Amino acid sequence: MDRGLTTSGAARAGESGFIERFASPSRRIHWTLGVLYVLLLLSGLTNFWPEAKAVQAADVRVFAWLHVVLGWAFVAGLAAVLGPLLAPTEGGRALRGDLRALTRAGVDDYLWLQHLALRAMRAPSTPPRVGKFNAGQKLNALASLTLSLGLAASGAVLGVNYMTKSVFEVGFVEGVFPWHTALALIAIPPLLAHLYLALLHPGTREALRGMALGRVRRDWAREHHPAWVEEVERAEGRAD
């Protein structure tokens, strides 16, 4: 059975000092699309490195071929998200909950960004009570979604053209290519920031446990996402 953010699941997590953060559909989607996205960026960027671009096997440019294969897997992965997203299961509900939390903006998000700006200027400031995701994460989600859809759409045109020249006019493909390149280059800074926060920054590294195993330390969650923990604990109270 899926272990989503259910009242009973959360209560079990509470007993061990951990709290359930991501149900398995959210984690599966994140890792499948996330790893493909990173590999696509790396294989695509080999186009700017003449030695790598020239690598051939049986008359085929290896990295361009790999990029197109990964690209179609990414397009299929994006389409496959609809399955768990519409599923009437506990995991599907948890996934829809994550999406709602990522796409809802309020005054606290504005206050969080203001807090970030004040802290950057070394001015005193107290953060608002953050829910499941802070405004930075919501902006990252918006950027990831826009860039993924843009890269998948432009990439699909290039991918079809890679396989056959008889579908799209040369002029159209030549018009799409710079958009694909620009989106890929725009994707680099937010991705590097995301990787830094997830893998290196001591204050936020605990989140990696949540995306890998589903649960995070309750004391960490209380410090970084107090309003969310309160919401889960209210649900736990109902479960007791």
Ligand code: HEM
């Ligand atoms: C996360 C998604 C993606 C990223 C970050 C990405 C990145 C890149 C980059 C950096 C280039 C090189 C651009 C240049 O030389 O100016 C490229 C080229 C290309 N991309 Fe993508 N891409 C993505 C998705 C896709 C998808 C979904 C497809 C196809 C289904 C695709 C097909 C292509 C093709 C055919 C080329 C030209 C390859 C060549 O002939 O050298 N890309 N991509």
Ligand code: HEM
């Ligand atoms: C492969 C390396 C990656 C690692 C190690 C990683 C790590 C993480 C972690 C730990 C979280 C959970 C944050 C939390 O608890 O709230 C997360 C969330 C998220 N990740 Fe990734 N991620 C990776 C790649 C990507 C890629 C390539 C994308 C999309 C382009 C992406 C998009 C997101 C989004 C939208 C969220 C939710 C919002 C946020 O926390 O920013 N991730 N990631």
